[in-house]
Each structure stands twice: as C-alpha cells, then as structure tokens.
Amino acid sequence: MYQPNFTISNNLLTYIASIEAARAVIDLSPLVPAYEAKFREDALSNAIHFGTKIEGNELSQEQAQQVVRLQNVVDTREVMKQTGIMARERDIQEVINYRNVIAWIDAQQEIKTAQVFTESTLKTLHRLTVKGLIDDSLTGQYRDKQVIVESAAKGGVVFRPPVSVEVPYLIEDLFTWGNSQKAKLVHPIFRAGIIHYQLAYIHPFIEGNGRTARGMATLLLYSLGYNFKRFFSLEQYFDSDVEVYYNSLLSVQQSPKADLTFWLEYFCYGVALEIDKIQRQVGKLSKDLKLKKQLGKQIALSERQIVLLELFQQQDEVTSDDAQNVLPNISVDTVLRDIKDLIAKGVIEKRGITKGVRYRLVE
Numbered sequence: 001m002y003q004p005n006f007t008i009s010n011n012l013l014t015y016i017a018s019i020e021a022a023r024a025v026i027d028l029s030p031l032v033p034a035y036e037a038k039f040r041e042d043a044l045s046n047a048i049h050f051g052t053k054i055e056g057n058e059l060s061q062e063q064a065q066q067v068v069r070l071q072n073v074v075d076t077r078e079v080m081k082q083t084g085i086m087a088r089e090r091d092i093q094e095v096i097n098y099r100n101v102i103a104w105i106d107a108q109q110e111i112k113t114a115q116v117f118t119e120s121t122l123k124t125l126h127r128l129t130v131k132g133l134i135d136d137s138l139t140g141q142y143r144d145k146q147v148i149v150e151s152a153a154k155g156g157v158v159f160r161p162p163v164s165v166e167v168p169y170l171i172e173d174l175f176t177w178g179n180s181q182k183a184k185l186v187h188p189i190f191r192a193g194i195i196h197y198q199l200a201y202i203h204p205f206i207e208g209n210g211r212t213a214r215g216m217a218t219l220l221l222y223s224l225g226y227n228f229k230r231f232f233s234l235e236q237y238f239d240s241d242v243e244v245y246y247n248s249l250l251s252v253q254q255s256p257k258a259d260l261t262f263w264l265e266y267f268c269y270g271v272a273l274e275i276d277k278i279q280r281q282v283g284k285l286s287k288d289l290k291l292k293k294q295l296g297k298q299i300a301l302s303e304r305q306i307v308l309l310e311l312f313q314q315q316d317e318v319t320s321d322d323a324q325n326v327l328p329n330i331s332v333d334t335v336l337r338d339i340k341d342l343i344a345k346g347v348i349e350k351r352g353i354t355k356g357v358r359y360r361l362v363e
Contacts (some may be wrong), residue, residue, distance in 0.1 A: 002173035003178070004194045006260035015268040019140060022272075022279035028230050029282045039231040039278070046235035047102060052094045054239045055210055059091045064127065067095045074133075093132045098211060101128045105219045109346065114224050117178050119171060122204075130208040142167045143206045159250060161203035172203045178220075188224035192217040193267035193353045197260060200249055214238075231278045237270035259307055304330060304338050312348060317358040 049064040059067070066083040073079050074096055076089040084315050085092065104124070109114050130139050142164070150161040162170060174195070175349045177183055199226035207218045214235065221227065223268035231331060248266035304327055311326050312318055323335050339359060342348045 002146055002170075002198070003179040003182075004055055004186075004198075004260055005257050006176075006190070006194075006264055007068060007266065009261055010054070011265045012190075012261075012268055015265070015272040016189060018272045019189060019268070019275055020273040023226070023228060024232065025279045026275070026282050029285075036229065036231075039229070039281070039315045043231050043233045044099075044102060046236045048235075049237040050233070050235035051098055051214060052091075054235065054242060054245070055094070057091045057094050059085070059087055059095060063087065063093060064095050065093055068099050071099075071301065090133060095133050097129055097133070100321075101125060101211070101215050102173055102218075104128055105215060106224060108219060108223070117175065119175055120221070121176075122199075122212065122216060124170070125219070126205050126208055127214045129215065130205075134207050138206050141357075142171070142204050147203060147206065149203065159203075159246075159253075161201065167202060167204045171204055174198050174202070183317045186220060188226050189268055189271055190264055191224070192221045193225075193264045195268065196259060197249060197252060197263050228275060228278065231282070232269050232274045234274060237274055284310075304334075305342060308335075308342065309347070312359070312361050317360050319349070319358060321358075 020082055039107060045061070045065050045068060048068055049059070049061045052059070054065070057064075063083070063085050066085060067079055070079055071182050073082065076092045076096070078091075079085070079096070080091050082085070095117055127140040144164050147161060149161065159238060178191070178195065186194070187327045196213050196217035199216060200210060203209045205212065214264075217235075222230075244266070248263050252260055255262070303323060307317075307326055311322060315322065318331070320336065320339070323339060324330075324332060327335055339348070342361075343350060349362050
C-alpha cells in the first residue's frame, strides 16, 4: 500500500497553527449574506481564472469572470456572442469546465469523505474538466500511453510520469491509503497536499491532470470540514510563480525516498497565506459591522480618517505618533483634528493625559 514519506517540520507546525487560528476566526465571524456571497464570488473567480491560467489559458481575469457569470450557458459560441469575447474556443471551454468542476465539488461537500474519495469521483472530476477538449472516449479513462509534462511558462519537458501500465495500480494504492485508518491520523491539510502531489505525479489521464488533482484536493478539504466558508482558493498562489509550483512538485522525486516535506511546506504555506488574507478581510469587515451597529448609522469619514480607522482596527491602542506614521505627509495639527473629529463622532475614545494619551476604538 502507498505510504507517504514526510517529516513534521517546524515550518509545517507553524503553518498548521496559523491555519487553525484563522479558521476559527472565519468560521465564527458574523457576516451578512451579501458579504459572504461577495467573498465566495471572488474566490470562485480566482480559482477558475488562475486554475486554468496555470495550464496556459489566455483569457484575462475579467474575461473569465464574464464567462463564469453566464451560469446557464455552456456553448462556447453562445458565450462569445453574449460577452463579445474574441478568444480561442478552447480557452472558453476550459473556463466553463472548471466552473462546472467547482460547482460539482460544492454539491458534494456534505457527503462523507469515504464516499467521495474514490476512483469514481476522480474519473467524474476528469470528465467535467476535459469535456469538449478531448475525445469523449478518453474522458474519465486512464491513459494507455506515455506522456510528458511541459512547462506552460517556459516550455520544455519538466517531468516524465510513470509508464501507463502502472497507472491503475498506483491509483488503487493511493485510494486504499487515503481511506485507511493511517491516513485518518494525518492532518486534513497534509492529506490534501499529499493527494494533490500524488495525482500530479501519477498523471493518470492524457490531459487535465493538474486541474483534476487540484479539484480532488479541494474536495478532500471540503469533505473534512476545511472549506473556510468557501472564501478562498489556492490557484492564485500556485500561479503567482509557476516555476516554483512545478519545482516544489519535482522536489519529491529529486529527494531520497520521495520525501514530501518540502512540497508540503510549500502547499501548507500557500493555504496559510491565503487563509490569513481572508481572516484579515473578515476581521476588518466584522469590526466595520460592529461599529455601524453601535453608532446606529453610517458616518462620513474623510480619506485620512479611513486610513486612521484601519490603523485602529489593527492595534488595540494608538498614539499620536502612530497616527502620524501612517499619514507622514500630513501636518500634526491636521492629524490631531481628524482624531478629535473621530472622538466627536463616537468612533474612538481618548485614554490617559499629556504624554500618556492613547486612543482606541469605542467598545
């Protein structure tokens, strides 16, 4: 049976601790439905655009968003007609397909892990990923020939996967491990990273392996309770430096005994980075909503006061020097007038006297 080889490094412990702390904030933060919908829409847009861009898709993010919004339109020519986008039909089809992949994953997340982590699921994800891109007879079917992996950014061979005859056995081993008691003792983020790597390594299909591997890893996270309200996607992180992404995957085969530690550090750092962004957005929004509720109305703030308010949201207490630091080109007298106005509006309060003066958000 397949058995992943990795070490729980200090970096991995740090990243997991950060992820768990952010997860608690996100799950417990009260958000109005409109903001939740906006966060999910942004995450969906990023996942689809960057998830296909990694593979060489040439649509801009704005064009991809236009395609995604046409939820009930699946014909590429009709999409081009309604959006006015002039592009390769293949690029549009890839975006439509990845939109359908994510929609399918969202519909499965309440199902138990053992029921979704199967070869049948893998083949379904592949069929959705490559619909209209390759011959129908090849969708959801393991490859029967040798393939190579080329860099979408620079070209050239970066990886030669196992020979095709080994694919069914390697996949069977992977799913046997994934549903074993040993796997259940591995943290869900590690498990998702392992599945992502191993599917990319096996490269079971003629085409669409990267998107299918990322889709299966996402589905696994969701089924294990790590969907983070569907506010995040990893695709933008992977696409930010495609060469590092590929090198991190390749590091496993280049290391003694296929050590996954470096790849998992890369993967977990990406999760921690993206979740921290969402945590900060959610935290800021929650404070904004709380402030509005306390004041009972919207208040008019100048651009300088908005900068100051962001500082107050980051720190429990703020000094006049702190305020001056975030507004370096504004006179001290003007900054103090802005602070005095915020006090008058009931946004902040003053603590202490003379040199010991501190300001803080009204509780």
